[in-house]
Amino acid sequence: MNILSLQNVHKAYGKFSQHKEVLKGVDLELKQGSVMGLIGANGSGKTTLLKTALGLLKADQGQAQVFSENSWNMSADCKQKLGYVAQKLDCFQWMTPKQLFDYTGAFYQNWDKNKVADLIKKMDVDLKQKISNMSEGQCQHVSIIQALGHSPELIVLDEPVASLDPAARRSFVKELIDMNLDNQTSILFSTHITSDLERVAAEVAFLKSGKICYQGNIDDLKENVVRLLIKSTQSLPEIATSLELTNSLALTDSLERTKNPEVIHHDFKGQHGRMTVKNFDAHQMVMWQKEFNAEITVEALSLEDIFLELNA
Numbered sequence: 001m002n003i004l005s006l007q008n009v010h011k012a013y014g015k016f017s018q019h020k021e022v023l024k025g026v027d028l029e030l031k032q033g034s035v036m037g038l039i040g041a042n043g044s045g046k047t048t049l050l051k052t053a054l055g056l057l058k059a060d061q062g063q064a065q066v067f068s069e070n071s072w073n074m075s076a077d078c079k080q081k082l083g084y085v086a087q088k089l090d091c092f093q094w095m096t097p098k099q100l101f102d103y104t105g106a107f108y109q110n111w112d113k114n115k116v117a118d119l120i121k122k123m124d125v126d127l128k129q130k131i132s133n134m135s136e137g138q139c140q141h142v143s144i145i146q147a148l149g150h151s152p153e154l155i156v157l158d159e160p161v162a163s164l165d166p167a168a169r170r171s172f173v174k175e176l177i178d179m180n181l182d183n184q185t186s187i188l189f190s191t192h193i194t195s196d197l198e199r200v201a202a203e204v205a206f207l208k209s210g211k212i213c214y215q216g217n218i219d220d221l222k223e224n225v226v227r228l229l230i231k232s233t234q235s236l237p238e239i240a241t242s243l244e245l246t247n248s249l250a251l252t253d254s255l256e257r258t259k260n261p262e263v264i265h266h267d268f269k270g271q272h273g274r275m276t277v278k279n280f281d282a283h284q285m286v287m288w289q290k291e292f293n294a295e296i297t298v299e300a301l302s303l304e305d306i307f308l309e310l311n312a
């Protein structure tokens with residue numbers, strides 16, 4: 001069952017000369033109990049996507065749903081099952097964390113004071129300090145506790161670890177993993193830190209040029225996108241021209257949809273070359289070995305390398 005889904009979602013900001021379309025037909029599905037990381041370059045529209053998914057922004061076109069309800073007209077019951085950590089805790093600056101947690105708790109039937117006390121202790125939050133006087137990392141802790149206090153079924157987090165130090169990041173990532181394992185909590189979070197993503201998420205979605213260019217399992221992605229190191233007896237640039245290899249600019253199809261091997265990026269110098277290939281297939285490699293008259297070695301890529309290649 002899909003806990004969250006976006007179908008052909010478009011979202012633009014501004015009018016006339018200021019008009020900017022950020023989401024250009026986004027499709028995304030988060031299944032119950034799954035943990036998905038959303039990655040994309042700065043300004044690619046991750047925050048816009050998450051806010052539209054939760055009904056904090058209205059989609060111009062397409063459908064955004066949470067728990068099978070239209071996100072823009074979500075019922076109060078549906079909101080009770082949701083937790084959201086925004087990129088920045090902008091409001092309630094005049095409160096102390098204690099005041100904020102008491103205030104927030106009043107809105108939730110399942111507000112768990114013991115769990116909140118436990119998180120306050122783990123994250124070492126000073127309950128008496130005004131939020132406006134806290135550092136960004138301390139505010140992020142407060143924001144996380146505020147979102148997790150009612151044990152939501154779906155947690156959406158917008159770069160939740162950006163301001164946390166490595167120890168705090170590790171402990172927070174562990175918290176997420178435990179919540180997912182213990183309660184089957186579904187989690188969608190945006191991040192730039194691919195090592196955290198690999199630790200906590202099984203799935204990844206890449207946002208590029210206003211669309212999701214890949215959504216799927218991280219291990220499948222790593223098997224599917226590889227770099228080939230080529231050592232030929234001939235000049236590779238000439239071969240590239242004859243094979244009409246072009247660097248693929250936009251990966252608009254998901255790996256599921258296109259099964260043909262596709263060159264994402266190639267860099268040939270003389271008889272040596274590197275080629276990043278999507279939908280890697282050993283059969284195709286044997287053909288290239290013959291066509292290039294070359295020795296080809298397959299190099300596995302880290303998620304970060306793949307992210308950089310897809311954004312190149």
Ligand SMILES: Nc1ncnc2c1ncn2[C@@H]1O[C@H](COP(=O)(O)OP(=O)(O)OP(=O)(O)O)[C@@H](O)[C@H]1O
Pocket residue numbers: 013014020022040041042043044045046047048049
């Ligand atoms: N309220 C707004 N009015 C006009 N433009 C906006 C508004 N909010 C965002 N944008 C623009 O939309 C684009 C996407 O912004 P968004 O914050 O969604 O990206 P992001 O991927 O979350 O970025 P980052 O990784 O830097 O946080 C940017 O070019 C941004 O300037």
